[in-house]
Amino acid sequence: MSTSPITPTPAPATVGRRGFISAVAGGFTLSFVVPEFSRIAEAEGATLGQVNAWLNVATDGTITLTIGSSEMGQGSFSGLAQILAEDLMVDYARIKTVQGVPSVAPVAPVGNSINTVGSSVTRTNFWKMRDAAAIARETLVQAAMNSKGDQTRSNYTVAAGIVTHATTNTQLSYGSLAAAAALLTPPTVAALVPDSQFRLIGKTMPRQDIPAKVDGSAKYGLDVRVPGMVYAVIKHCPTFGGTMKTLPATPSGMLTVVPTKVWAGTGRGTEVADAVNAVAVVGPNTWDTWQAARRMSVSWNIPAAATNWNDAAFVATGKDLALAAPAYVAGGANAPGTLYTVEGDAASTNTALAGAAKIIDATYTLPYVAHACMEVLNCTVSYVAGTSCEIWAPTQGGKAVLQLAMAITGLTADKIIVHTMYLGGGLGRKWESDFVSQAIQVAMAVGKPVKLMWPREEDFTRDQYRPMAVIRGRAGLDNAGNFVGFSYRNVSPSLLGQRGSVLGPKGDSQGIEGANDLPYNFGPHVVEWVSHPSPIPVGFWRSVGASLNTFGVESLIDELAFAAGQDPYMFRRAKLTLPRWIAVLDAAADLAGWSTLPPAGHARGIAIGTAFNSIVAQVVEISNVTATGLKVNKVSIALDCYLSVNPGQVEAQLQGGIVHGLNAALWGQQTFVKGAAQAKNFNRSRMIRQGEMPQVSVKIMPNPTAADRSLSIGGVGELGVPTFAPALANAYYKLTGQRKRSLPLFPGATMSEL
Amino acid sequence: MTLQLNVNGINQTVTVSDGNMPLLWVLRDLLGLTGTKYGCGIEVCGACTVMVDGQPERSCDMDVTSAVGKKIVTIEGLSANQSHPAQKAWIANQVPQCGFCQSGVLMSVACAMKAGHRGSQIMSEVQNLCVCGTYQRMKEAVKAL
Ligand code: FES
Ligand code: FES
Numbered sequence: 001m002s003t004s005p006i007t008p009t010p011a012p013a014t015v016g017r018r019g020f021i022s023a024v025a026g027g028f029t030l031s032f033v034v035p036e037f038s039r040i041a042e043a044e045g046a047t048l049g050q051v052n053a054w055l056n057v058a059t060d061g062t063i064t065l066t067i068g069s070s071e072m073g074q075g076s077f078s079g080l081a082q083i084l085a086e087d088l089m090v091d092y093a094r095i096k097t098v099q100g101v102p103s104v105a106p107v108a109p110v111g112n113s114i115n116t117v118g119s120s121v122t123r124t125n126f127w128k129m130r131d132a133a134a135i136a137r138e139t140l141v142q143a144a145m146n147s148k149g150d151q152t153r154s155n156y157t158v159a160a161g162i163v164t165h166a167t168t169n170t171q172l173s174y175g176s177l178a179a180a181a182a183l184l185t186p187p188t189v190a191a192l193v194p195d196s197q198f199r200l201i202g203k204t205m206p207r208q209d210i211p212a213k214v215d216g217s218a219k220y221g222l223d224v225r226v227p228g229m230v231y232a233v234i235k236h237c238p239t240f241g242g243t244m245k246t247l248p249a250t251p252s253g254m255l256t257v258v259p260t261k262v263w264a265g266t267g268r269g270t271e272v273a274d275a276v277n278a279v280a281v282v283g284p285n286t287w288d289t290w291q292a293a294r295r296m297s298v299s300w301n302i303p304a305a306a307t308n309w310n311d312a313a314f315v316a317t318g319k320d321l322a323l324a325a326p327a328y329v330a331g332g333a334n335a336p337g338t339l340y341t342v343e344g345d346a347a348s349t350n351t352a353l354a355g356a357a358k359i360i361d362a363t364y365t366l367p368y369v370a371h372a373c374m375e376v377l378n379c380t381v382s383y384v385a386g387t388s389c390e391i392w393a394p395t396q397g398g399k400a401v402l403q404l405a406m407a408i409t410g411l412t413a414d415k416i417i418v419h420t421m422y423l424g425g426g427l428g429r430k431w432e433s434d435f436v437s438q439a440i441q442v443a444m445a446v447g448k449p450v451k452l453m454w455p456r457e458e459d460f461t462r463d464q465y466r467p468m469a470v471i472r473g474r475a476g477l478d479n480a481g482n483f484v485g486f487s488y489r490n491v492s493p494s495l496l497g498q499r500g501s502v503l504g505p506k507g508d509s510q511g512i513e514g515a516n517d518l519p520y521n522f523g524p525h526v527v528e529w530v531s532h533p534s535p536i537p538v539g540f541w542r543s544v545g546a547s548l549n550t551f552g553v554e555s556l557i558d559e560l561a562f563a564a565g566q567d568p569y570m571f572r573r574a575k576l577t578l579p580r581w582i583a584v585l586d587a588a589a590d591l592a593g594w595s596t597l598p599p600a601g602h603a604r605g606i607a608i609g610t611a612f613n614s615i616v617a618q619v620v621e622i623s624n625v626t627a628t629g630l631k632v633n634k635v636s637i638a639l640d641c642y643l644s645v646n647p648g649q650v651e652a653q654l655q656g657g658i659v660h661g662l663n664a665a666l667w668g669q670q671t672f673v674k675g676a677a678q679a680k681n682f683n684r685s686r687m688i689r690q691g692e693m694p695q696v697s698v699k700i701m702p703n704p705t706a707a708d709r710s711l712s713i714g715g716v717g718e719l720g721v722p723t724f725a726p727a728l729a730n731a732y733y734k735l736t737g738q739r740k741r742s743l744p745l746f747p748g749a750t751m752s753e754l
Numbered sequence: 755m756t757l758q759l760n761v762n763g764i765n766q767t768v769t770v771s772d773g774n775m776p777l778l779w780v781l782r783d784l785l786g787l788t789g790t791k792y793g794c795g796i797e798v799c800g801a802c803t804v805m806v807d808g809q810p811e812r813s814c815d816m817d818v819t820s821a822v823g824k825k826i827v828t829i830e831g832l833s834a835n836q837s838h839p840a841q842k843a844w845i846a847n848q849v850p851q852c853g854f855c856q857s858g859v860l861m862s863v864a865c866a867m868k869a870g871h872r873g874s875q876i877m878s879e880v881q882n883l884c885v886c887g888t889y890q891r892m893k894e895a896v897k898a899l
Pocket of ligand 2 (some may be wrong): 374424425850851852853854855856883884885886887888
């Protein structure tokens with residue numbers, strides 16, 4: 001049995017202290033810290049963390065896990081309940097999960113929320129959750145031992161939330177032990193359930209949030225209704241970088257028009273702190289207010305530079321920088337346009353490439369892509385001047401929302417309540433809090449509870465997009481088809497840079513992920529990243545840098561395979577150096593029936609990659625290529641995430657990720673004319689509908705027989721995305737002989753009315 | 755103006771200043787029936803689908819005045835206790851992810867069933883947009899219907 005290395009902190013509780021804290025309210029409560037995940041903090045080596053999870057065993061036997069992460073369809077709450085139930089030794093159905101509410105929980109430090117990004121919820125909480133459950137279970141057993149006056153642990157067994165004393169054959173329920181347990185100091189370590197005895201981990205279990213999602217009762221951010229609430233509809237300057245010239249008069253029937261400024265820390269790219277880049281019309285209901293906002297004209301100051309903010313210019317700049325860019329200088333200004341060496345060495349790579357028998361020198365381009373969550377951005381705020389601020393938001397960053405509210409209102413954390421609502425998709429966009437800052441500003445201005453909504457057109461045109469990228473790859477082979485060198489350069493706007501980070505010598509980890517640390521035997525190689533100066537706001541988009549780089553790398557590898565006259569699967573297989581990668585590649589190829597010919601008129605493409613500590617490979621089979629489209633028939637995906645908690649949920653996430661990757665690869669693109677985004681709604685941003693869904697087959701590599709806590713559990717939620725685009729483009733080449741180096745494959749596609 | 759609507763079998767009186775207010779916003783803002791969702795507002799996504807006299811209607815583009823005198827069913831009125839066969843199938847097959855599109859999807863499915871479609875035929879009638887990509891499970895789920 002493995003034991004927990006955590007040191008619990010005995011009562012009395014100290015607010016904000018790390019570690020376990022026992023509290024007595026309503027039975028037995030264990031408060032603890034689960035690792036928080038922030039892409040920015042991770043990149044900068046920062047740690048975040050106060051008590052952010054509470055496990056309560058009530059005297060009536062109810063078991064509740066209160067935790068601050070967000071549920072946006074990834075099923076993570078249910079996954080946590082499953083993990084907890086395993087080591088607590090109770091039925092899964094007994095665990096209720098509750099969304100944490102900062103400031104009202106029994107122990108309320110700043111930030112009872114953890115951040116939900118990076119496919120992180122299940123994987124980062126797995127061991128902490130197990131430890132907490134085991135410690136809680138042993139505290140309850142200790143209460144039983146005290147009541148029986150027999151301190152020999154081996155005389156007790158636990159099952160289904162009941163402690164049985166074998167000698168007297170007495171059964172004590174957790175509920176009956178909770179009050180006594182609350183007075184005990186929890187043990188510092190507790191044995192976990194051995195993997196071989198898992199009842200729940202690794203088993204497909206139903207998600208707890210699903211019933212409320214089939215009858216309309218699930219409350220999303222947009223569904224919040226507060227007594228006395230008014231409605232606000234945002235209207236941004238259509239051009240990025242534009243600011244309000246004069247405040248328009250209040251349209252008839254409306255309450256007011258509130259100018260909203262870019263709150264410090266929430267603006268990206270062109271969005272400069274304190275600039276008024278939007279106004280909110282406030283009125284009696286969504287429709288009337290929205291119509292008033294539509295009709296109202298606002299005059300804006302447009303920056304002169306915006307004339308140059310066009311796709312063609314962005315790509316041209318990217319291509320220039322892909323050829324030549326000044327290198328990073330320690331302590332220097334390193335303005336956008338700087339070259340960072342992430343790994344390897346350019347000089348030795350170039351020398352090696354000079355001796356190659358065959359060279360592929362290819363430039364790949366990827367567009368900006370909007371998030372387009374099914375639920376538009378929105379936030380509801382009830383503010384009482386100097387007294388309280390209550391916020392309801394579909395947010396992936398509850399803690400950031402709390403901190404932002406403190407900054408805007410000047411209130412202390414105990415006066416602010418953040419309710420994290422269900423998210424109608426997050427996809428990385430709802431990690432940002434620009435929309436929250438606007439809602440708070442409007443609520444403060446109108447003195448009434450207000451629900452602020454971004455109409456779909458605002459959601460599309462004021463997104464923080466997946467970064468565009470120009471990627472240049474140069475790789476060489478000898479006559480036998482072995483690598484002699486590999487040079488990879490990604491030019492893209494910086495996610496971290498737009499969030500105020502000062503980039504170090506290796507540039508933006510988020511921009512280059514998926515291209516570094518690859519287990520191919522490249523020989524001399526270099527991986528470089530160049531900061532593109534485009535000021536269009538960029539953001540974390542499902543699978544982030546991996547969605548750019550897996551396309552670049554795996555397209556280039558495929559070109560090499562064909563240049564070598566080899567099967568693209570076998571070519572990769574021969575060059576991968578890690579057995580886990582080879583196993584995943586084999587699994588995807590097997591699933592797709594790679595060894596058999598596809599039906600006439602069909603072709604398959606393959607790609608492999610990594611994101612969030614998982615390894616993933618896909619085979620995409622296509623047919624019916626025309627100038628305007630193609631048919632995706634089958635997708636076979638294999639995933640090694642080291643350990644999967646709920647395989648049915650992993651499968652669902654991979655299916656969804658594939659659709660996300662497919663929509664982006666075939667059609668996804670936001671275009672810009674003079675700094676204004678052009679696609680304003682789904683009619684100009686095609687996505688698949690039911691009839692176009694390919695048959696997706698999923699293979700999840702088996703869980704380890706005894707999980708090692710020193711090994712990383714990989715992410716799942718974003719893993720369907722990165723390998724889709726290259727596998728598709730590779731299939732396209734196989735079928736047509738044309739190499740698609742630019743995404744999307746079918747730009748400008750439209751979607752018609754139902 | 756004041757209008758009478760029949761929603762989920764109940765007669766409701768609503769007052770609107772604009773007779774062009776789409777049924778969607780009447781349901782959501784005036785009647786508090788937030789199960790019906792806004793996705794696009796231009797009849798493309800289907801998140802706002804409700805049943806009007808047995809037919810699927812995109813409520814984001816249906817003037818409230820044209821719903822007067824008709825029987826409107828929203829997701830809240832589809833069944834008591836998630837007992838409609840489609841709801842049961844959706845739970846059994848664990849279809850929803852974020853769930854935001856699913857009210858509209860389920861209303862479209864219910865309309866297709868009402869029109870006599872069964873099994874996989876249903877899905878050819880249901881082309882709602884699901885950004886989460888739950889299409890494969892939808893396809894599985896309707897097999898039993
Ligand atoms: S909101 Fe009505 S079809 Fe999209
Ligand atoms: S379940 Fe999220 S959009 Fe369909």
